[in-house]
Amino acid sequence: MTEQPIIKIRGLRTQFGTSVIHDDLDLDVRRGEVLGVVGGSGTGKSVLLRTIIGLNKARAGTIEVFGENMTQMSDTQQRQMQERWGVLFQDGALFSSLTVAQNIEVPIKEHTKLKRDVVRELSAVKVDMVGLPPDAAHKFPSELSGGMRKRAGLARSLALDPELVFLDEPTAGLDPIGAAAFDNLIKNLQQSLKLTVFMVTHDLDSLAAICDRIAVLIDKKIVVDTMENLMKLKQPWMQDYFHGPRSRAAIKK
Amino acid sequence: MTAETGWFKTIRDGDCLVVETGGRWNVRTVEALEGKLRRIGVEARSGKMATTARIDLTAVDALDTAGAWLITRTRLGLTAAGIPAEVAGAGAAYVSLLERVEKALQHERPEPPKGNPFIKLLEGLGKAQFDMLAIARNLLSFFGLTLIVFVRVLMNPSRLRFTALVYRMQSTGLNALPIVGLLSFLIGVVVAFQGADQLRQFGAEIFTVNLLGVSILRELGVLITAILIAGRSGSAFTAQIGTMKVNQEVDAMETIGLDPIEILVIPRVLALMITLPLLVFYADIMAMLGGMLMATTALDISVSTFLKQLQSSITFTTFMVGMVKAPVFAFLISLVGCFEGFNVAGSAESVGRQTTTAVVEAIFLVIVFDAAFSIMFSFLGI
Numbered sequence: 075m076t077e078q079p080i081i082k083i084r085g086l087r088t089q090f091g092t093s094v095i096h097d098d099l100d101l102d103v104r105r106g107e108v109l110g111v112v113g114g115s116g117t118g119k120s121v122l123l124r125t126i127i128g129l130n131k132a133r134a135g136t137i138e139v140f141g142e143n144m145t146q147m148s149d150t151q152q153r154q155m156q157e158r159w160g161v162l163f164q165d166g167a168l169f170s171s172l173t174v175a176q177n178i179e180v181p182i183k184e185h186t187k188l189k190r191d192v193v194r195e196l197s198a199v200k201v202d203m204v205g206l207p208p209d210a211a212h213k214f215p216s217e218l219s220g221g222m223r224k225r226a227g228l229a230r231s232l233a234l235d236p237e238l239v240f241l242d243e244p245t246a247g248l249d250p251i252g253a254a255a256f257d258n259l260i261k262n263l264q265q266s267l268k269l270t271v272f273m274v275t276h277d278l279d280s281l282a283a284i285c286d287r288i289a290v291l292i293d294k295k296i297v298v299d300t301m302e303n304l305m306k307l308k309q310p311w312m313q314d315y316f317h318g319p320r321s322r323a324a325i326k327k
Numbered sequence: 328m329t330a331e332t333g334w335f336k337t338i339r340d341g342d343c344l345v346v347e348t349g350g351r352w353n354v355r356t357v358e359a360l361e362g363k364l365r366r367i368g369v370e371a372r373s374g375k376m377a378t379t380a381r382i383d384l385t386a387v388d389a390l391d392t393a394g395a396w397l398i399t400r401t402r403l404g405l406t407a408a409g410i411p412a413e414v415a416g417a418g419a420a421y422v423s424l425l426e427r428v429e430k431a432l433q434h435e436r437p438e439p440p441k442g443n444p445f446i447k448l449l450e451g452l453g454k455a456q457f458d459m460l461a462i463a464r465n466l467l468s469f470f471g472l473t474l475i476v477f478v479r480v481l482m483n484p485s486r487l488r489f490t491a492l493v494y495r496m497q498s499t500g501l502n503a504l505p506i507v508g509l510l511s512f513l514i515g516v517v518v519a520f521q522g523a524d525q526l527r528q529f530g531a532e533i534f535t536v537n538l539l540g541v542s543i544l545r546e547l548g549v550l551i552t553a554i555l556i557a558g559r560s561g562s563a564f565t566a567q568i569g570t571m572k573v574n575q576e577v578d579a580m581e582t583i584g585l586d587p588i589e590i591l592v593i594p595r596v597l598a599l600m601i602t603l604p605l606l607v608f609y610a611d612i613m614a615m616l617g618g619m620l621m622a623t624t625a626l627d628i629s630v631s632t633f634l635k636q637l638q639s640s641i642t643f644t645t646f647m648v649g650m651v652k653a654p655v656f657a658f659l660i661s662l663v664g665c666f667e668g669f670n671v672a673g674s675a676e677s678v679g680r681q682t683t684t685a686v687v688e689a690i691f692l693v694i695v696f697d698a699a700f701s702i703m704f705s706f707l708g709i
Contacts, residue, residue, distance in 0.1 A: 170676045173439075188358050196354070199396050202431030212439040216673045234354055235391035266423045267392065 160231030349386030352394025500602030515617025568668025
């Protein structure tokens with residue numbers, strides 16, 4: 075039995091004004107995999123992410139998530155979809171007027187009718203699961219370091235135990251140790267929660283360490299394969315990308 | 328929709344209390360299960376005492392963090408009540424999740440700091456006092472700093488950013504003309520109307536012109552314009568400088584060797600000190616026109632009578648009393664606007680907060696200084 079892909083994009087076209095970002099783009103994300111999305115700057119990695127989660131409108135094509143067509147969906151249906159995925163934005167995008175614990179409680183309170191103390195318990199569990207110290211729960215985002223903010227953002231995106239998480243450059247701006255720890259965290263959570271991860275990244279270490287497959291955005295289209303296979307391709311950008319000194323160092327590990 | 332919910336039942340197996348669980352144990356279903364599970368501990372102790380307990384997960388279809396949390400909490404609760412409990416029948420994936428959650432539950436969790444509300448109130452009150460004093464002191468030192476840089480620029484006029492000055496004059500002065508004009512015109516209309524209404528009772532409608540001339544020229548023209556500009560330009564100064572502060576542009580300036588006061592503050596202060604008097608003059612004229620419109624249409628005072636009466640009721644001093652305040656107010660507004668801009672720290676949220684503070688402080692200072700001017704003028708007999 076071939077399993078239904080969790081995200082299925084066919085013939086996607088996005089454009090801003092006259093500049094076309096994606097044209098006739100196809101992509102399948104399999105259930106339970108970690109997919110890393112790479113590409114030069116301006117190739118529309120973040121735009122693709124935003125389009126899938128519905129923050130951008132596609133000009134043409136279909137996007138199916140969990141087998142449902144996102145492009146023709148009522149608002150109520152979209153809200154139901156939102157409970158099934160979590161998004162981590164680049165700098166965490168935490169609500170600055172709420173503490174970390176309250177940030178995590180927001181989606182739980184919005185989408186369930188759990189009692190207050192249960193909600194509080196669950197948010198404390200999430201705080202611990204993403205590796206934040208317990209006293210961080212009562213701090214405000216402005217009192218946290220960049221790495222901690224990302225962890226808190228990840229905790230919020232995991233608040234409802236989604237099947238699918240979107241991560242936008244999760245390790246950007248972290249030091250190598252923090253980035254490696256974050257990679258580990260994602261991998262661990264992905265395994266224990268059986269997540270599917272759609273990750274936009276520039277971090278070659280992340281790609282090598284945790285991604286099952288890599289999607290390369292090139293010429294408004296996408297090429298998906300494992301790192302080994304992509305490295306064999308003769309496309310010039312990919313040659314530069316996967317055979318540069320940084321890439322070689324990352325793969326050696 | 329039985330498949331969408333979770334269930335459990337308790338069976339006795341000798342001395343062992345077996346909790347059979349099944350269905351979906353996730354964030355959607357734990358609410359219903361949670362209350363019922365609480366009672367298990369009580370049941371286990373009442374009646375024939377069970378010595379051990381086993382939670383069987385064989386029939387569970389879906390387990391997420393919330394479900395794992397509930398199962399782990401039940402298990403730990405039973406164990407704590409003296410009934411050692413274990414989990415059985417969990418698949419490998421569930422085991423790792425349960426272990427992860429158990430680890431999370433074992434960490435101590437500090438409560439958010441809570442204190443005596445009365446003490447907190449006192450503390451807040453005291454802190455507000457000190458904060459206010461600190462703001463006053465910092466504003467004063469900012470005032471001093473600005474003056475020093477101002478003098479330095481005056482000594483060496485080539486340091487003045489002329490383009491920035493002209494640009495600020497355009498945005499704070501020229502672009503404010505429509506709104507200042509419209510509002511002053513309406514104020515003129517209102518003052519004339521209210522004055523006429525009262526003075527008519529004494530048959531002294533003609534003195535409406537005196538009221539209009541004196542009140543607008545001495546007080547209202549400059550006050551309304553200053554308050555409007557505090558809201559329009561003072562807030563803009565705070566937002567502009569605050570945003571630059573958040574983007575670390577101010578830090579960048581300092582490292583390049585540029586003086587942020589000289590570049591950001593001086594052109595703004597100077598521009599507003601030039602444009603506000605001009606705006607006040609314009610506002611005075613527009614208010615007079617508004618009053619005149621009212622007088623000629625509603626009071627049957629002809630234009631020539633109006634002008635004649637106006638001329639006899641006001642002197643050049645009346646006009647100057649209002650006018651002389653304008654540069655002072657301009658200085659206050661721009662100083663506070665820039666000062667609060669530099670006070671922005673950390674996030675974009677802070678920009679909004681400081682902008683609000685700047686407007687409130689600027690309007691406060693403008694009115695306080697206006698009162699001080701009034702007292703001073705009355706001592707001087709003007």
